[in-house]
Amino acid sequence: MNPSPPYLGYLVGAPSWAACRLAKQNITAIAWPNKNRFVTAYQQRMMRDRNASCPSLKRVFDNAGLQERRDAYEMAVRPHPNYYHEETRKQLSREHAVGYYEQKRELVDIKELRPEYQEIASHVLQDVILRLKRAYDDFFRRVQNGEPPGYPRFQGRNRYDSFCYPDGAGWKLEAKERPAEKKGIVRVNLRLTKIGTVKLHLHRNIQGTIKTLTIKREGEHWYAICTCEIGQPDPFPTSYEDVGIDLGVTHFAALSNGTFIDHPRYLRHAENKLAKAQQALSRKQRGSHKRKQVVQRVAKCHHKIAKQRKDFQHKASHKLVNQYQIIVFEDLQVKNLTKAPAPKQDENGNYVPNGAAAKAGVNKSILDAGWSTFTQMVSVNAAWAGRTVIFVDPSKTSQMCPNCQTIRKKTLDERWHSCECGCELDRDTASAKVILDLGHQHLSVGTRPTSATA
Numbered sequence: 359m360n361p362s363p364p365y366l367g368y369l370v371g372a373p374s375w376a377a378c379r380l381a382k383q384n385i386t387a388i389a390w391p392n393k394n395r396f397v398t399a400y401q402q403r404m405m406r407d408r409n410a411s412c413p414s415l416k417r418v419f420d421n422a423g424l425q426e427r428r429d430a431y432e433m434a435v436r437p438h439p440n441y442y443h444e445e446t447r448k449q450l451s452r453e454h455a456v457g458y459y460e461q462k463r464e465l466v467d468i469k470e471l472r473p474e475y476q477e478i479a480s481h482v483l484q485d486v487i488l489r490l491k492r493a494y495d496d497f498f499r500r501v502q503n504g505e506p507p508g509y510p511r512f513q514g515r516n517r518y519d520s521f522c523y524p525d526g527a528g529w530k531l532e533a534k535e536r537p538a539e540k541k542g543i544v545r546v547n548l549r550l551t552k553i554g555t556v557k558l559h560l561h562r563n564i565q566g567t568i569k570t571l572t573i574k575r576e577g578e579h580w581y582a583i584c585t586c587e588i589g590q591p592d593p594f595p596t597s598y599e600d601v602g603i604d605l606g607v608t609h610f611a612a613l614s615n616g617t618f619i620d621h622p623r624y625l626r627h628a629e630n631k632l633a634k635a636q637q638a639l640s641r642k643q644r645g646s647h648k649r650k651q652v653v654q655r656v657a658k659c660h661h662k663i664a665k666q667r668k669d670f671q672h673k674a675s676h677k678l679v680n681q682y683q684i685i686v687f688e689d690l691q692v693k694n695l696t697k698a699p700a701p702k703q704d705e706n707g708n709y710v711p712n713g714a715a716a717k718a719g720v721n722k723s724i725l726d727a728g729w730s731t732f733t734q735m736v737s738v739n740a741a742w743a744g745r746t747v748i749f750v751d752p753s754k755t756s757q758m759c760p761n762c763q764t765i766r767k768k769t770l771d772e773r774w775h776s777c778e779c780g781c782e783l784d785r786d787t788a789s790a791k792v793i794l795d796l797g798h799q800h801l802s803v804g805t806r807p808t809s810a811t812a
């Protein structure tokens with residue numbers, strides 16, 4: 359008599375299908391940072407001109423597209439006498455909506471009316487329309503799901519910082535073998551229609567066939583991102599170790615074998631610097647030259663933090679995937695975890711402290727740690743390597759004893775797990791062990807001896 363499995367769990371990285379689905383990989387090649395010695399001053403100036411005019415034209419174009427969609431609705435649908443009748447409204451929306459294909463057809467006319475748009479490759483503009491479509495699709499999906507809808511926004515001046523070539527048109531990679539005495543490094547040039555040729559600094563070799571190319575700016579750095587389709591990779595040799603992982607605030611992660619991955623508090627370290635830059639920013643007058651400089655400083659801080667975090671996560675993720683066959687995480691909903699706590703009232707209706715300030719600090723650590731990107735990263739890496747990632751129900755994992763399964767509530771600052779059955783463990787290690795057990799129960803391989811369950 360066991361109608362439902364005791365714990366909710368679901369499989370993410372089942373090796374068979376996941377590897378097929380993930381047969382695409384992002385390969386980033388760094389291109390033309392401003393201080394790039396590869397690019398002559400003349401070229402830099404030319405490119406900056408091109409890139410300055412291109413995004414601003416694109417932004418105008420994007421905003422016009424949004425305006426058009428809005429106007430279509432406001433003029434044709436809203437004034438209708440039966441607007442508040444749901445069926446009529448839906449019917450009208452279907453008839454009068456301006457969508458992706460309509461806007462794509464208009465491109466030709468736009469180019470005729472506004473010659474400056476002829477300068478921009480049509481793929482780039484088509485991509486802008488596609489993004490607008492996606493923004494609308496997401497908006498309608500959120501409305502349907504009853505989430506906060508978030509109407510697509512008009513874009514500010516500094517917002518646009520990337521554009522995409524959705525297929526092979528408009529760009530070309532030219533590889534040039536260098537002489538042997540220069541270690542045979544391949545020199546790669548990227549030729550972009552209407553922008554010119556730029557020298558690339560490849561951060562890794564390109565494998566497979568390139569499907570799309572995105573040019574992206576982050577602060578003062580430019581990147582060319584190639585998405586490549588490559589064949590199915592060979593799985594790693596089977597490992598006989600499994601691991602449960604408790605992502606925490608004290609340590610970044612506690613492993614069920616008793617080890618820890620320490621928390622990289624990059625954001626905390628860089629916070630003072632960032633705070634100073636942001637204070638300076640608030641003092642500057644809008645539109646001033648100084649303000650622009652400080653905006654760059656803030657962006658640089660954020661950029662550095664993001665890079666450090668990503669680097670750490672990649673390394674930690676590879677280490678886990680190399681060593682363990684089955685990796686079990688809690689299915690944490692970071693969005694819910696980082697919510698502000700509900701206000702508390704006493705019996706007279708006065709508000710009493712609800713721990714919001716303390717929670718805010720914890721929230722910062724949670725977001726700093728980047729748990730969700732990390733679990734995603736591990737899932738992807740695991741799928742490539744033929745490993746399995748399982749997410750289990752997080753309720754009670756921190757309260758259960760891994761030895762005798764009794765549940766005893768712990769407060770947040772109780773750091774040690776000690777149970778009447780004689781089980782003495784670090785609190786986070788204990789929950790990592792529980793998480794691993796749940797994962798095994800889910801797979802029904804709990805009987806398989808692994809060093810991690812010892």
Ligand SMILES: [Zn+2]
Nearest residue numbers: 759762777779
């Ligand atoms: Zn116990």
